[in-house]
Amino acid sequence: MKKIIQELSRFRNIVATGQKALETIIKQFAEKNIQILSPAIGSYTSFIFENRELRLYRMPSSSRAYPLALEKKAEIYKSAFGVIVP
Numbered sequence: 001m002k003k004i005i006q007e008l009s010r011f012r013n014i015v016a017t018g019q020k021a022l023e024t025i026i027k028q029f030a031e032k033n034i035q036i037l038s039p040a041i042g043s044y045t046s047f048i049f050e051n052r053e054l055r056l057y058r059m060p061s062s063s064r065a066y067p068l069a070l071e072k073k074a075e076i077y078k079s080a081f082g083v084i085v086p
Contacts, residue, residue: 018061042076
């Protein structure tokens with residue numbers, strides 16, 4: 001992730017879709033001694049990486065195995081980002 005962020009100067013947001021994705025992202029930054037608090041579902045937490053403020057969004061998993069109605073998942077995405085693209 002470090003290399004991608006460094007190469008994309010306008011990069012500001014990371015979206016984790018599901019708990020495992022969130023844990024993986026947080027772990028990668030923890031290995032660089034950057035502590036990130038786990039945000040609530042539908043929210044984000046800010047952190048600094050190489051003098052740049054980034055946001056880590058935590059969204060519900062898109063998997064059917066995640067026990068939340070699709071409509072409810074869509075509401076969470078819409079409230080976080082304002083737009084749902086069909």
